[in-house]
Amino acid sequence: MQGILLQLIVSGIAMGFVYALVAVEYTLIWNACGLLNFSHEKIIMLGGYVFVGTCITALGMSNIMSAILTIILLGIFGALIAVIIFIPLRNQTRLIAVVATVMLGQILNEAAVLVWGPVALMPKNFLSGVFTFMGATVAKSYVYIIIVAVIIIALLELFFKKTKPGKGMTCVSINKTASALMGINVKVSIVITLILSFMICGVLGIITAPIFTVKQQMATMIALKGFCAGVIGGFGSLPAAIAGGLVLGIVENIAGVVLPAVFKDAVAFALMILFMLFSPKGLVGVRDHVRNLQENRKQKKGKVNI
Amino acid sequence: MKTAREWKKYFPVFLMLLLAVIPAFVTGNYYRTVCCQAMLYAIVALGLNFIVGLSGLMTLGTAAIYGLGSYVSALFCVKLGWNPWAALIPVLISGWLIGKGLGYPSLRVQGVYLSLATIGFNEIVRNLLTNLEWTGSGTGIRNIPVYEIGGFAFDTQIRSYYLIYAVLLLFIVIAWKIVNSRWGRAFKAVKDNPDALEVCGINIANVKITAFTLSAIFAVVAGAMYAHFNRYITPATYTTDLSISFVVMLIIGGLGNFWGCIYGAYIVAFLPQLLRPIGLTYKLIYAVIIMLLVVFFPNGIFHDIRRYLGLHRVLKKGGEEG
């Protein structure tokens, strides 16, 4: 029993980190251009295909080299998409931009079948096998996901706090006009954002390949649930996105045991809609609310004492 | 000589006549089916126009509402043995309820959040339809009865065509009346400036919920028609992609452009079929074309072509002279 619980928690945390990375990846774009990238699902898929289909199978490279090359290629692709789509559409009606990114996703989806074929690909000897301890069997891939996600989040934190482009991007996310006036090049900032975001998508495609296998719909669910995670955490904030992802991953895994399996996927969306209705700022809103309550209570207590 | 504006007055009549004679030129059941599909899409698009086109709210859950119409009608007919016409009553009630139900969140949830919430709604509905036993789970519902009037069954493509045509006509008239009424103005006013609308003594909540309810009723009726026309429904039809397609119809037709809803629906329904002979790559080409249309003609194809050609001004002038 204890073993099963541990298993659930580890896989919950791992999926939570996957959702968190998805949330981070589109929050970056949201902050830089005020647009949601509705094609991110297919970018993650592209990462998986480039990694398994091109680098490992066609080029016969080692796993590590393949992963590095995939991430670099995705970064280049991100720069390209920034120039073709995101920069021209940044001042358009939101709806147009939403539909344009959805169409980009469909284009990638169709292109993937043509290039890599309709059969699902599976990386061989990559993050396979299990760990056993304390009576629990945990797939190695889950453990690696947690490690990789923590490293990426730490690197991002460093990038935003310590480097000049990172600080610039933080400024752009707070106020685009003011940043432009202060001499930050908003277009360059968008390009850097897209590169970063697409690289994270690439990583997601690589680390989830053993779990979902590489196919067209491999990222559909994690992409949608990543959106949920963002809303649950609090839209537009990176730490909130990570918190939202972890909460969602664990709640969902536990719900999978308690509720009939049918409802497992619906839990995320229901949770998201509940948060939107009752705490539109997500967990951040809940935290603020609790803090306010505590402060009020402190003040009241103080008055009583006096 | 008649001026452009005078000719424009007859445009709806021309359009409806054109649609009435299309089956004479389109032979083969396959393309007639696509024609029916296009008209059903047009009904949904006319309804969606109230929310997306006029009121400017981004909802991406229409496919779920369309699916709801299909499933309610199909379940009442197949499981309870109702007449398809009688089943329209629960269909309308469900549309009214779901419209109100989606309208309320739209008061609290705005912009991109609303898109996400409605995508969430779409996914929940599709998920439930796929997994619940009594909706036929993944395989859907088969052998749905067709509409019938006094022993005359609408069971062939050509008969269905004229049934759907009649319904489309009815909905065009209703939508036209609404768009050109105080409600049409109120919907546009919500998009332009909600604060000012409140000051005019109008409850915005009421206006938004009305837009959602209208849109949902159009969508469920179209959904019900689809179920009895296709006679077989599966959850795989009602994806978020379909929801996006409905919005694409509006964009191609021009957001807020009444007749644009109809030709937008035809373009989205026919384009993939026309491209199909190309073979393997047709879906890719379809997506590329739609993306280019959306990026380069964001105000609707005809509007932007006229703008690019400088014709728009000429037309306006002609109208003023007449």
Place this chain on the structure above:
Amino acid sequence: MSILLETKNLTKRFGGLEAVKDVNIQVKEREIHALIGPNGAGKTTTLSMINGTLRPTAGEVLFLGQEITGKPTYVVANLGIGRTFQNIKQFGSLTVLENLMVGGMSHYNKGGVLHMLLHMKETRHMEEAVEEKAKEILSRIGMEAFEKEYAGNLPYGRQKVLELGRALMGDPRLILLDEPAAGLNPSERAEFVEILKNVYESGIDLFLIEHNMDVVMNISHRITVLNFGRQIAEGTPQEIANNETVIKAYLGDRFSEGKNRRG
């Protein structure tokens, strides 16, 4: 003269900041009442609390003796309080005529969509009535020539006039005007003052915020002065012009600022 609008100890706090504190204003019938004060005195906040856009932290608003505190804006509007905004709020994609028709929507048209579709004849009559009224208002504000123009394409001054026209469409008892003359050139301003006087003479009372002293002294019968959210004076234009506290509030600040800079 009976009291049309009254605020009792109206207060608004934003977090720790008291934007408006204990404001008591009485707008009497057949009066043009002006609310003046330096920037940030809480004038717009007061106006927004009266018409329900902002919920007061404390205090009451009475209209014709009826309590309307915290009622939704549209309810307050339907009771007979119109409003215009400081930064123009227009329905840009509707024509001038349609803008006015929206203004009269709640007053002239009742019933939902279904009712409308089932009673075509009644609907047509109502549409005709509201259109007639809109045309009448258009001629009153001197904008007949712009009837078919989109509101978004109008020059700034015209948009301000149109907004007043839209408020008139609801047949209000009282109109709240937030800086009606701001951004107008002198000739437009003179024209606007004439329209305001005309509106007043037609039996509608006005409560306005204004920075332009020409306008305030010219048309108002009574003036209330706010400074840092407090009510510091009230009286006729004459009294206000000679009031020590008011002069200090307007000029004293500048002097003390100068002192600080020098010190």
